[in-house]
Amino acid sequence: MDNLKSSRTGMIFLPPAGRGVAAKVEPRSAAGSQTLSRGLDLIEAVVQTPATLSELSKRLGINRSTVHRLASALADRGYLKLEAGEGYMLGAKLLELGHAARRQINLPRVARPHLEALCDSTGDAVHLGVLYEDKALYLDKLSGTRRVEIGSRVGERHPLCATGLGKSLLLDCSEMEWLEIYRAETGHGGAADPAYAAWVEQMRGYAAGGYSFDLEENEDRVRCVGAPIRDETGEIVAAISVSSVAQYMSDDRMAGLVATVSSTAGAISRALGWSGR
C-alpha cells in the first residue's frame, strides 16, 4: 500500500516510524553549557524513533531523574511529546520552528560564503541556480580570476540539458522525466535518436556519481563541473557549477574538480538542513 498523499496539499501521512534497535548515541561536545547540551541531546536521541525515559537514560548515560526533568521541560514547551505507551517523541514545536527556519534561511545568502571559497580555490567562475519553469535560473554568479570572462548574469535562464548546472538539477529525475525534459528543450529525442541515447548514457553516469559535466555543449569553448544541492528532505533544490574556457579545463582537471565541487555543494546542503551522505 502506498502512502496517502493529499493531492492538493501535498502533505504526506506516513505510518509511525518503526521501533528498531537504536544505536547508542554519542553525546556531542558539551561545549559551554552542560544542561542545554543534554537537552538538545535528548531531542536528537528521539529523532530516529520514540523512546521511553529509561531508554533515553541508558542511551545518553544520564541519570533517569535528570532525563525526566529535562524531558518534561522539553515536553512542556512542545519540543517533545509524551505519547502514552510510546514514550517521548518529537513535538509540534519543531514543526513550527522548522517552518520559521525555512523562512529565514535563504539559499543565496547561505551559499555565498561557500561559493566565494570555491571561486578562490579554483580561480574559475562559479554559478548558483535553481529549477524554475523548466529552465535553470541563475541566482548568483562569481567571476573567476582568469582573464576570460564567462558571459552569464544573475537572473538569466539557461537550458537544463546542455549546462553542467542544469544537468545537476536533473540528477534525481527518472529516465521518463529525462526524456520529457529533453524533448521539451531540444524539440527532438526518443529511443531512436542517437544524440538522445548518448545524452542519457552520460546522465546515468552523472547520476551515479552525483556530479555533472558540460563539455562545450551550451556555449562553445566553455566547460563546467556541476553538483546538486539538497535540502532537509534530501530533494535537489539547487545546483552549483564551476565554469571556465576549455584551455583551463582539461579532462584531468575536471575529474579533479568533481571532489571539490561536490564538497562545496555538500556543505551548502548541510546549511539547508540536509543530513545525508
Add this chain to the structure above:
Amino acid sequence: MDNLKSSRTGMIFLPPAGRGVAAKVEPRSAAGSQTLSRGLDLIEAVVQTPATLSELSKRLGINRSTVHRLASALADRGYLKLEAGEGYMLGAKLLELGHAARRQINLPRVARPHLEALCDSTGDAVHLGVLYEDKALYLDKLSGTRRVEIGSRVGERHPLCATGLGKSLLLDCSEMEWLEIYRAETGHGGAADPAYAAWVEQMRGYAAGGYSFDLEENEDRVRCVGAPIRDETGEIVAAISVSSVAQYMSDDRMAGLVATVSSTAGAISRALGWSGR
C-alpha cells in the same frame, strides 16, 4: 514582485525577514530547568527576526555573558547561526528536526484523543478526513452514543461539495477553484446555475466563519458541522465533522456546535505545529 518558486521542488526563497521592532518576549514558565528553558527562549526569540547578542539580552532580561554562552552552544549544534552583521538567526538543524518531526507526527494518531473528547461531549458521530484525489477521504470515524448509526466507514471517499467535512477542506480555495471542483463533482454549475450560486453564497459564509454545515445535502436526514485542520504552514490539511440525524441537529444546536468543533479542530491544528489565531 512575486517570490521565486522552483516549479519542480516547490521550495520557496523568500527575501530576508525584515528587522521590525520586536516586542519584548515574556519568557515561558521556567518549569524544571532554568538553563534549558533559557536556551529554548533564545531559539524562540529569534523566530520573528534575527537579533544580536545584546538585543537578546535585553529582550529576555538575561546577562549578556549568559546569552553568549547559551547562544554559542546553540550555534555550535546548528540550532542557531551567527550571521555576520545580522546577529543570531535560526539554524539548519531546525530544518532537519522539523522534517524528522513531520515523519513522526501522523494525523490520525494525533487527532484521536481530541476526536474522542469531541465525541464524548457531543454524543454524535465524529469524522476525520483529508483531501485525496478530489474527494474527502475518511481517515477515522467514531460512532456517537445515539441510537442511530451514521453509515460511513474509514477509507471511504465522499463528495467535497455536499458534506460538512468536504466543505471545510475547501474553505481556503479561491472562488475559481470552487467552481472547478463543483463542476467536476456535480456535472453542472456556472454563473447561470441557481443551485451553484446558492452553494457559493453559503461557502462564502463558511469561509468567513471558519466552519461548514451539511444540511442533509449528501445523505437524507443527516446533518453535520465541520471545521478545518491546519498544519504549521497554515494550510488546510484535513478536516473534522460532527454528524447526526436531523432530529438531534436543530439549527440552534448546530450554531452552538460551531464553537465546539472549531475548538477541537484548533487543538489538533496546534498539535500539528499550527501557531495561528
Add this chain to the structure above:
DNA sequence: TTGTTTTGTCCCGATATATGAGATAGGTGT
C-alpha cells in the same frame, strides 16, 4: 585620522542551580 559605540569573546569567584540516589504511584503483563 581619532574617538565612540557597537559587535562577539573570554575569565573567574560566588552561589544559585542542576544533579542523581532513592522512594512513590500507576500501569501492564504473567
Add this chain to the structure above:
DNA sequence: ACACCTATCTCATATATCGGGACAAAACAA
C-alpha cells in the same frame, strides 16, 4: 498474586551555571 515496567517527586550535595567585568575587533561618527 507477583514482578517489572512506566512516569513522577523529594531532597541533600556539589557542580555547573551565572553574571560582573575586561578584552579585541569592527562599525560608525565626527
